[in-house]
Amino acid sequence: MRGERVMSNTKKKLPLAFWIFTGLLLGILAGMGLMKTPEIATTYIKPFGTLFLNLVKFIVVPIVLFSIMSGVISMRDIRKVGSIGVKTIVYYMCTTALAVVIGLALANAFKGSFGEISASGLEYTAKEAPSFIETLVNIFPSNVIGPMSEANMLQVIVIALFFGFGVISVGEKGKPFADFVESANAISMVIMGTIIKFSPIGVFCLITPVVAENGPDILGNLLAVLLVAYAGYIIHMAVVYSFTVKTFGKISPLKFFGGMSPAMIMAFSSASSVGTLPLNLECVEKMGGKKEVASFVLPLGATINMDGTAIYQGVCAIFIATCYGINLTLGQQITIILTATLASIGTAGVPGAGMIMLAMVLQSVNLPIEGIALVAGIDRIFDMGRTTVNITGDAACALIVSKMEEKSARR
Numbered sequence: 001m002r003g004e005r006v007m008s009n010t011k012k013k014l015p016l017a018f019w020i021f022t023g024l025l026l027g028i029l030a031g032m033g034l035m036k037t038p039e040i041a042t043t044y045i046k047p048f049g050t051l052f053l054n055l056v057k058f059i060v061v062p063i064v065l066f067s068i069m070s071g072v073i074s075m076r077d078i079r080k081v082g083s084i085g086v087k088t089i090v091y092y093m094c095t096t097a098l099a100v101v102i103g104l105a106l107a108n109a110f111k112g113s114f115g116e117i118s119a120s121g122l123e124y125t126a127k128e129a130p131s132f133i134e135t136l137v138n139i140f141p142s143n144v145i146g147p148m149s150e151a152n153m154l155q156v157i158v159i160a161l162f163f164g165f166g167v168i169s170v171g172e173k174g175k176p177f178a179d180f181v182e183s184a185n186a187i188s189m190v191i192m193g194t195i196i197k198f199s200p201i202g203v204f205c206l207i208t209p210v211v212a213e214n215g216p217d218i219l220g221n222l223l224a225v226l227l228v229a230y231a232g233y234i235i236h237m238a239v240v241y242s243f244t245v246k247t248f249g250k251i252s253p254l255k256f257f258g259g260m261s262p263a264m265i266m267a268f269s270s271a272s273s274v275g276t277l278p279l280n281l282e283c284v285e286k287m288g289g290k291k292e293v294a295s296f297v298l299p300l301g302a303t304i305n306m307d308g309t310a311i312y313q314g315v316c317a318i319f320i321a322t323c324y325g326i327n328l329t330l331g332q333q334i335t336i337i338l339t340a341t342l343a344s345i346g347t348a349g350v351p352g353a354g355m356i357m358l359a360m361v362l363q364s365v366n367l368p369i370e371g372i373a374l375v376a377g378i379d380r381i382f383d384m385g386r387t388t389v390n391i392t393g394d395a396a397c398a399l400i401v402s403k404m405e406e407k408s409a410r411r
Contacts, residue, residue: 009131014177016199020265023200024207029267031211039064041212045205052202054196056275061148063192063278065160066185067295072164073178074292081161083408088297091244091397092305093341097222098240099307099389100337103232103247113224151274154360155298192278199262210380213253222378224317232311233385240307248398249391250285256406259287260395265389271383273302278392284395290402301394306357308386308393313340313361320362332365339364 022313034041059257074083139158141147147155167181242253249256257264263283267276284294317336328336339361356392359369375382 008276016262019200020203020262023202023204024265024269027204027207027212030204031208032057034208034212037303038209038212041209047205049202049205049207049209052195052198052205053270053272053275054358056202056270056278057151057186059192059195059275060277061151062184062188063281064299066154066181066188067147067281067411068160068299069159069164069167069181071292071295072161072183073167073174073181074204076168078165078168080405081164084293084296084405085300087401087404088300088397089304091400092301092393094378095236095240095244095307095393095397096305096310097337097341098338099232099236099310100314101309102236102240103229104318104333104336106228106232106235107315107318110224110228111230111318145410157303182214193282194281196279197294199266203265206269210384222375225238225315225375227382228319229312229315229382231386232315234391236307236311236389237392241392243394245399248406250394251399256287256396256399257392259283262282263391263395264388267388268384269389271380273390273394275389276387277302280391280395284398287395287399289395289398290405292404293405294398297398301397302391305393305397306386308389309357310340311389312382312386313358316358316372316375317361317365317367320374321365321367321375323367328365335364336361361410 009058031041075081075084092166114220132339135381139155141155141159144159146152167178196262197349237257238253241256245256246253260283263280266279267273280298280302281294284298285291314336318328358372362369362371382404
């Protein structure tokens with residue numbers, strides 16, 4: 001009888017990461033089984049994945065809005081918010097620059113393995129990247145409702161910051177609004193928790209059609225490019241994030257990646273940084289991240305931190321240059337590093353930012369933008385890996401900044 005109880009408790013204690021990973025594996029197997037008839041996966045399975053993703057996206061705006069407001073209000077000091085903001089942006093810029101370097105280094109080392117792909121007759125119309133002034137103007141919303149209905153996360157963050165600063169500034173008069181924000185934040189978290197319980201099913205339904213549709217393509221000439229990009233993703237996480245969380249966050253890399261596994265699997269399946277945000281918040285808080293810091297750093301990171309995308313830029317730039325028979329000089333590759341790092345901030349919140357960034361990088365070194373068509377067909381597969389890197393970097397930053405703030409508080 002006692003043995004049965006122990007077995008029952010063990011079953012109950014299986015972590016969410018286990019079930020999400022199970023959903024991922026089953027989805028891959030189901031996708032492989034449906035490779036000859038991918039329309040079954042896209043018609044009957046994909047809609048349920050979209051439904052799950054819609055639910056996640058539905059709760060993201062309230063989570064970002066109320067969690068950032070709550071975090072700012074709890075700090076009770078505008079200067080403290082500024083300090084956290086500066087640390088966050090410096091971390092993101094440094095790791096993004098390192099990510100481009102890793103991508104370029106690997107692509108240069110293995111460019112001989114890139115298959116011969118004809119680049120003639122390719123056409124690709126790149127969206128125009130916004131100018132610096134346009135980006136600056138677009139950060140600030142003209143009304144409160146628009147950014148929320150459009151899920152413009154950068155503008156939602158700005159709204160949350162202004163209202164949070166307002167509550168701090170008015171003092172006691174802002175208490176009723178602060179109480180409302182705290183209550184709304186708690187309600188949003190409960191809704192988020194309920195939606196996250198369906199993650200294993202959501203992951204299964206999201207990954208199955210991807211494998212069913214793209215499975216045969218992975219075995220084609222682009223396999224080498226995918227492998228180099230994914231090697232870059234893995235090296236960046238294993239080296240850069242392990243070093244930073246160990247050195248600055250005082251957290252074991254094994255504990256960090258173990259704690260992040262549910263969010264990483266979700267990111268890989270959904271290819272959505274913003275969609276993974278609720279689960280990422282939960283993972284960071286479980287690992288000891290301060291709630292007020294995580295609620296500020298993670299939404300900001302989901303918008304401007306693009307380490308995975310930066311690796312992708314470096315690999316694709318070398319690949320496209322190779323296809324056109326062009327050898328990039330050291331100076332051109334330094335230009336790519338600078339352009340990709342600055343573009344991660346400049347294209348924040350812009351739909352299709354990955355492709356816009358790649359167009360900017362190619363233009364910066366006079367490579368044909370039409371070359372994007374070479375990789376556009378399997379962009380979703382690249383995106384799954386780069387999203388996983390992006391959200392893992394967000395979490396690493398949140399934990400590091402939390403530790404720095406703890407040290408500052410002790411002084």
